[in-house]
Amino acid sequence: MTTEDTPEDVTPDPPMLTLRDGLTRVVDTEAGLAEVCERIAAGSGPVAIDAERASGYRYSSRAYLIQLRREGAGTFLVDPIPFGSLPGLQAVLDGTEWILHAATQDLPCLAEVGLYPSALFDTELAGRLLGYPRVGLATLVESLLGSRLAKEHSAVDWSTRPLPEPWLEYAALDVEVLIELRTLLGAELIAAGKDEWARQEFENLRGFEQPARVDAWRRTSGMHRVRGRRGLGAVRALWEARDEIAEQRDVTPGRIIPDSAIVVAAQTMPTDKATLMSTKGFHGRGAERYANRWVEALREVAEMDEADLPTRSPRGDGPPLPRAWAEKDPVAARRLTLARDAIAALAEELNLPVENLLTPDYLRRTLWTPPSSRDAATLAPAVAEQLAGLGARPWQIELAGPVLVEAILAAEAEPPTEAEPPTED
DSSP states (O other): OOGGGSOTTOOOOOOBOOOSSOOOOEEOSHHHHHHHHHHHHHSEEEEEEEEEOOTTTOSSOOOSEEEEEEETTEEEEEOOTTTSOOHHHHHHHTTSEEEESSHHHHHHHHHHTTOOOSEEEEHHHHHHHTTOSOOOHHHHIIIIIOOBOOOTTTTSOTTOSSOOHHHHHHHHHHHHTHHHHHHHHHHHHHHTTOHHHHHHHHHHHTTOOOOOOSSGGGGOTTGGGOOHHHHHHHHHHHHHHHHHHHHHHTSOGGGTSOHHHHHHHHHHOOOSHHHHHTSTTOOSTTTTTTHHHHHHHHHHHHTSOGGGSOOSSOOOSSOOOGGGHHHHOHHHHHHHHHHHHHHHHHHHHHTSOHHHHSOHHHHHHHHHSOOSOOOHHHHHHHHHHHHHHHTOOHHHHHHHHHHHHHHHHHHHHSOOOSOOOOOOO
């Protein structure tokens, strides 16, 4: 197509972002790290930080590359593997603001090498608070900076050594943009009157730790096709055996046997190696290599007492699933329906996602077992205290607290009607 044939309403693609300072070498020696610390200390302003893991390849979530950029210092690529921990870098970063994108993904692996933020700014979370419909880094870069950010290396194996140059360029670009993004998003937060909300959210993130995995085997894909408690026990036993092997070998569990293989074995319950290996759908790199482990796990389940087998619904310390509320407590179900509708309307008015206005779990827990008082004057501070105990931030309590108080009082002011039970979040 010639220029003359190009439709007038076709917008050309934004230019591809490139490195301003060129690609620096990967730092993997004590001398190199000391130079990095010296140069970062000589810079000014916040420090953009990112980390690359080998998700999908390794069992661990450790960082295999750490990228840093500071004005007046430049961009640095640090291989943390030779060091174990980075106390010198932590000393230099102490007292600075970190800029990260999707901080909860990187903070745990940075903590593993002794890096903890004194303050931070999360560009993804800022985008959410501002109501951006898509908050991926590439999308925000295109929307705010007018450049395209290549993402073709986002799912590569970062434990590879040496790291290919195109991967390193991709990694360096991820911090190249963060300082400018922080400036623009920070200004927007102030203009929208949401800067204090963001400050509280960022401060809360500083103490983020990866939640402990509870009954992680229940997230096995396709488990709904398994029938009976013994079948569930087989899923659990195979999942736990696979997880142990994966941890020992530091490979992602799905590379040993996939979830689909666990499900088919739990459905058929073979108790000898030949039958297991002839089971259609039981495959994977570790299917035959660890066949004796799989058979042993299935045999143990076959001989297990019924009382020791798992149930379909896990026993938790929280409220029941919302679909069960209407039967178990109709008034609580009405509280939940009223509060959800009002919270959704308020979130729309404030132009931010519902889950950022109030964590759904906090809402459910408060409405399932609200404070005993039904006097508005005493109920409001009691709800605020309950939300704070769960982890809600002051700005969330200020906005969502009155909505929950009104729902609690309104639900008991009139009898619940016959209605559809609340849906799942």
